[in-house]
Amino acid sequence: MHKLRAWWLRVCGMFRPGHADEDFSAELxxxxxxxTEDGIRAGLSPADARxxxxxxxxxxxxxxxxxxxxxxxxxxxxxxRDVRYAxxxxxxxxxxxxxxxxxxxxxxxxxxxxxxxxxxxxxxxxPYAHDDRLVSIGTVHSLERQEFMMGxxxxxxxxxxxxxxxxxxxxxxxxxxxxxxxxxxxxxxxxFDAGFLPLLGISPVLGRNFLPEEDRPNGPRVVLxxxxxxxxxxxxxxGIIGRVMDVDGSPARVVGVLPKxxxxxxxxxxxxxxxxxxxxxxxxxANGGFGNPMRTFARLKPGVSLAQSxxxxxxxxxxxxxxxxxxxxxxxxxxxxxxxxxxxxxxxQVTAWVLLGSVFAVLLxxxxxxxxxxxxxGEARERExxxxxxxxxxxxxxxxxxxxxxxxxxxxxxxxxLALAEGLLQVFVDLAPTGIPFLKRAGLDLRIALFTVLLxxxxxxxxxxxxxxxxxxxxxxxxxxxKSRQRRVLRRSLVVGQITISMILLSGAALLLKSFQNxxxxxxxxxxxxxxxxxxxxxxFRYNTDQKQMEFYLQAEAALRRLPGIVAVxxxxxxxxxxxxxxFRWSDLAIYGKPHPAPGTGGSVADRKVTPDYFRALxxxxxxxxxxxxxxxxxxxxxxxxxxxxxxxxxxxxxxxxKRIQRSQDGAAYTIVGVAQNVKNGGxxxxxxxxxxxxxxxxxxxxxxxxxxxxxxxxxxxxxAVPWVRSQIAQLDPTVPTKFExxxxxxxxxxxxxxxxxxxxxxxxFTGLVMAVxxxxxxxxxxxxxxxxxxxxxxxxxxxxxxxLRLILREGVRLIALGTALGIAAALVMSQLLRxxxxxxxxxxxxxxIMVTLLLALVALAATLVPARSAMKTDPMQALRxx
Amino acid sequence: xxxxxxxxxxxxxxxxxxxxxxxxSLHGYGLARRIEQTSGDKLELNYGTLYxxxxxxxxxxxxxxxxxxxxxxxxxxFYELTKAGRKRVRKAAKEWKQATGILARFLSPAEEG
Numbered sequence: 001m002h003k004l005r006a007w008w009l010r011v012c013g014m015f016r017p018g019h020a021d022e023d024f025s026a027e028l029x030x031x032x033x034x035x036t037e038d039g040i041r042a043g044l045s046p047a048d049a050r051x052x053x054x055x056x057x058x059x060x061x062x063x064x065x066x067x068x069x070x071x072x073x074x075x076x077x078x079x080x081r082d083v084r085y086a087x088x089x090x091x092x093x094x095x096x097x098x099x100x101x102x103x104x105x106x107x108x109x110x111x112x113x114x115x116x117x118x119x120x121x122x123x124x125x126x127p128y129a130h131d132d133r134l135v136s137i138g139t140v141h142s143l144e145r146q147e148f149m150m151g152x153x154x155x156x157x158x159x160x161x162x163x164x165x166x167x168x169x170x171x172x173x174x175x176x177x178x179x180x181x182x183x184x185x186x187x188x189x190x191x192f193d194a195g196f197l198p199l200l201g202i203s204p205v206l207g208r209n210f211l212p213e214e215d216r217p218n219g220p221r222v223v224l225x226x227x228x229x230x231x232x233x234x235x236x237x238x239g240i241i242g243r244v245m246d247v248d249g250s251p252a253r254v255v256g257v258l259p260k261x262x263x264x265x266x267x268x269x270x271x272x273x274x275x276x277x278x279x280x281x282x283x284x285x286a287n288g289g290f291g292n293p294m295r296t297f298a299r300l301k302p303g304v305s306l307a308q309s310x311x312x313x314x315x316x317x318x319x320x321x322x323x324x325x326x327x328x329x330x331x332x333x334x335x336x337x338x339x340x341x342x343x344x345x346x347x348x349q350v351t352a353w354v355l356l357g358s359v360f361a362v363l364l365x366x367x368x369x370x371x372x373x374x375x376x377x378g379e380a381r382e383r384e385x386x387x388x389x390x391x392x393x394x395x396x397x398x399x400x401x402x403x404x405x406x407x408x409x410x411x412x413x414x415x416x417x418l419a420l421a422e423g424l425l426q427v428f429v430d431l432a433p434t435g436i437p438f439l440k441r442a443g444l445d446l447r448i449a450l451f452t453v454l455l456x457x458x459x460x461x462x463x464x465x466x467x468x469x470x471x472x473x474x475x476x477x478x479x480x481x482x483k484s485r486q487r488r489v490l491r492r493s494l495v496v497g498q499i500t501i502s503m504i505l506l507s508g509a510a511l512l513l514k515s516f517q518n519x520x521x522x523x524x525x526x527x528x529x530x531x532x533x534x535x536x537x538x539x540x541f542r543y544n545t546d547q548k549q550m551e552f553y554l555q556a557e558a559a560l561r562r563l564p565g566i567v568a569v570x571x572x573x574x575x576x577x578x579x580x581x582x583x584f585r586w587s588d589l590a591i592y593g594k595p596h597p598a599p600g601t602g603g604s605v606a607d608r609k610v611t612p613d614y615f616r617a618l619x620x621x622x623x624x625x626x627x628x629x630x631x632x633x634x635x636x637x638x639x640x641x642x643x644x645x646x647x648x649x650x651x652x653x654x655x656x657x658x659k660r661i662q663r664s665q666d667g668a669a670y671t672i673v674g675v676a677q678n679v680k681n682g683g684x685x686x687x688x689x690x691x692x693x694x695x696x697x698x699x700x701x702x703x704x705x706x707x708x709x710x711x712x713x714x715x716x717x718x719x720x721a722v723p724w725v726r727s728q729i730a731q732l733d734p735t736v737p738t739k740f741e742x743x744x745x746x747x748x749x750x751x752x753x754x755x756x757x758x759x760x761x762x763x764x765x766f767t768g769l770v771m772a773v774x775x776x777x778x779x780x781x782x783x784x785x786x787x788x789x790x791x792x793x794x795x796x797x798x799x800x801x802x803x804x805l806r807l808i809l810r811e812g813v814r815l816i817a818l819g820t821a822l823g824i825a826a827a828l829v830m831s832q833l834l835r836x837x838x839x840x841x842x843x844x845x846x847x848x849x850i851m852v853t854l855l856l857a858l859v860a861l862a863a864t865l866v867p868a869r870s871a872m873k874t875d876p877m878q879a880l881r882x883x
Numbered sequence: 884x885x886x887x888x889x890x891x892x893x894x895x896x897x898x899x900x901x902x903x904x905x906x907x908s909l910h911g912y913g914l915a916r917r918i919e920q921t922s923g924d925k926l927e928l929n930y931g932t933l934y935x936x937x938x939x940x941x942x943x944x945x946x947x948x949x950x951x952x953x954x955x956x957x958x959x960x961f962y963e964l965t966k967a968g969r970k971r972v973r974k975a976a977k978e979w980k981q982a983t984g985i986l987a988r989f990l991s992p993a994e995e996g
Contacts, residue, residue: 002967006942009942034913034957063931063934
């Protein structure tokens with residue numbers, strides 16, 4: 001307390017030194033006078049007495065000095081002096097200062113913005129207690145890469161596992177449900193068991209979790225609701241607990257509200273959560289004895305690793321597999337245990353690392369640029385520094401001075417960068433595709449600000465220390481044109497480094513760009529202009545039979561066909577090129593009467609259940625046989641159209657028309673009536689799959705399973721046609737929400753992520769290139785200016801202007817060649833990291849590398865040419881006179 | 884040995900405060916002389932070190948100062964203890980007595996025991 005007070009007074013003391021000095025002088029004066037008087041009284045002469053007094057004092061000046069040091073904080077004072085000195089220097093040289101701050105702001109700002117996005121993907125802990133011990137556990141097979149659990153396994157695993165503290169389950173997918181109240185709304189409903197929230201370490205923000213007795217079959221109908229629903233629909237009414245809501249026509253009592261920032265480990269969103277109420281006996285028989293699918297999560301016991309848990313679960317998995325799964329499928333199913341972070345972000349981790357790496361590369365280039373500027377400035381100030389050194393400033397003192405300047409610059413750059421990051425982040429978020437987790441939550445919080453400060457300090461280290469370590473040479477005092485070899489080497493290596501990094505960035509961007517072009521320009525096999533889909537969310541509790549659903553869609557189809565300008569109205573369940581969730585295994589399919597292929601071979605098959613107009617709407621040509629007809633829809637014959645790819649694999653060299661194939665799922669035999677042209681059906685980048693089109697017949701049993709989707713082709717633009725369609729559907733049922741989407745939008749959405757990656761990396765590469773070229777220009781220009789006198793002499797001795805041009809250019813070309821060569825070597829290694837992001841272009845694509853090299857070389861040469869040309873125009877007389 | 888002793892590190896502050904406690908208000912020179920007298924002229928203060936020590940105590944809030952006139956009519960700066968200073972000096976004195984007491988046991992001629 002008292003120490004703090006003293007410290008504070010000393011800080012204050014720094015700001016009004018004059019007064020205290022005067023006061024102390026007076027005090028010393030009085031001290032000496034009193035002492036002298038004493039001396040005189042003791043019999044000394046006045047002069048002797050005064051001398052004695054001064055001796056005993058130990059010197060007036062020394063006393064004054066120690067007093068002053070006590071009065072203020074000397075070290076802080078010297079820092080402030082350095083700061084003031086630095087600020088004065090900056091004011092004298094505003095262009096230098098602004099350039100440095102702008103460069104740093106760009107580097108730090110971009111890095112901060114990218115970091116704030118990738119931080120949650122890669123580093124920041126997930127919002128659960130001890131998130132590092134949470135895992136997603138279950139089985140995977142070729143059609144489902146995310147762990148799932150069948151009800152038939154769950155109890156056996158939960159009760160017999162050893163590596164986990166706890167296991168809990170949630171439903172696989174939120175399903176639409178209706179809030180039937182005075183203010184009705186369509187919501188997403190999901191289920192989880194009573195152990196789910198405790199497993200994650202989450203407690204409801206209001207009310208309580210499900211009780212064990214509520215999580216039982218035929219238990220009371222209770223729900224937890226999301227914060228969003230509580231806020232949006234109930235206005236944060238604290239009386240919500242105990243309130244009875246009407247969900248899908250039956251009452252449900254609210255027992256709790258989930259926290260505001262709660263997120264499901266599957267990253268899905270849901271408004272209303274019911275207890276899972278798993279029935280052990282029912283699960284043993286449901287779904288052919290497998291039980292219903294669900295997602296399960298578990299918490300590792302402390303000290304148990306993922307690998308250990310896998311090892312310990314393996315016997316349990318083998319046992320359930322061997323009892324539950326029929327022999328042919330056993331090879332297809334695998335145990336999978338992954339950390340929750342991998343479950344949530346694995347597919348974007350590569351993108352995140354690439355972005356982070358490239359933005360750090362930009363930062364490095366920025367720092368190198370600033371270091372170059374600082375060195376140049378140091379060179380210009382060498383005489384001044386040498387003078388200070390000669391006058392007694394220690395080496396450490398001068399280093400501290402330079403570091404102070406660097407720190408000031410980078411803090412200013414960091415502050416500006418933080419402001420810039422705010423804007424850049426907004427751009428990223430707007431640009432970013434769906435499916436990048438946590439993006440909506442990305443923001444500049446304390447953690448990010450701290451990161452920015454650290455980044456700024458890192459910059460100080462990178463660009464401050466290098467120039468600081470240069471010793472001013474006393475010789476600088478004597479000569480007028482100071483040249484330091486050490487410094488020249490340093491600046492040149494910086495430029496070479498910048499070109500190297502630029503080369504890496506550019507080649508990465510070029511590869512992504514080419515991959516993106518490949519993606520955009522490929523033939524999809526379908527006609528997309530004017531085509532749109534209408535997804536109608538029929539509330540399940542009113543349209544509770546397949547018959548009712550079918551009737552609705554058939555009525556809608558008929559109504560839409562009557563609209564003017566409509567070319568075709570088809571009904572399907574999905575449209576290409578996306579839709580990975582469709583399909584079954586190749587081995588499930590057999591030519592009628594022949595054995596099935598071996599399980600686990602042949603990959604998967606895409607399937608859709610369509611009406612005849614599907615092919616017309618998408619303009620998919622039937623290359624053999626015929627399309628389904630309207631009459632077929634009312635028959636009971638099992639008919640299919642298969643894709644050309646499938647035909648060539650099933651019946652190589654034969655005519656497939658009229659042949660019959662059998663699906664093991666239902667055992668029914670389907671007659672092939674036609675062969676359709678191949679379409680892109682595995683997404684934009686995945687290889688095409690063989691495809692089978694089942695006829696969607698007008699019988700109720702044809703309308704179970706995946707929700708139907710209307711597909712409409714019109715001669716009008718979708719913008720004009722959609723309102724007509726909407727009103728037709730509203731006439732059938734005004735309450736059903738309908739989502740319209742053009743096919744072009746759907747295709748474009750698939751390319752969102754590559755577009756995002758390409759745009760960002762392209763931006764970084766461009767920024768890096770610009771900065772590197774500025775750095776190169778700076779070095780060459782500076783060098784040319786330093787050699788003015790030499791150039792004058794050379795010209796006087798008969799060198800032509802062309803010789804001078806060559807002299808300067810040679811310098812630049814050497815740096816460019818070295819940097820580019822190093823860059824190519826490094827880029828060839830680094831681009832391997834991009835492999836998983838590239839489509840139909842290798843990570844060592846020669847064309848891309850040649851293009852990038854040429855681009856870099858040309859731009860860099862141009863940057864050298866400018867100073868070289870002005871050197872060429874040197875007037876020898878003036879150049880000689882300037883010494 | 885037998886010459887004048889230097890002031891041990893950290894004890895000057897206590898001497899200053901203790902002196903001010905007994906004497907009330909003193910100026911720097913008087914304070915220095917008084918300390919020397921109290922020590923039986925065994926201590927020889929470097930007067931130059933006294934003033935930073937006074938400043939430190941003042942910054943810490945244990946003493947305060949004001950300008951006044953000395954006995955022979957000279958302007959001088961007078962120091963006196965504050966309330967916090969009085970508390971401080973009592974505590975410090977106790978601690979020192981304890982410390983020197985312990986030390987004295989070690990240094991006293993070996994007693995039979």
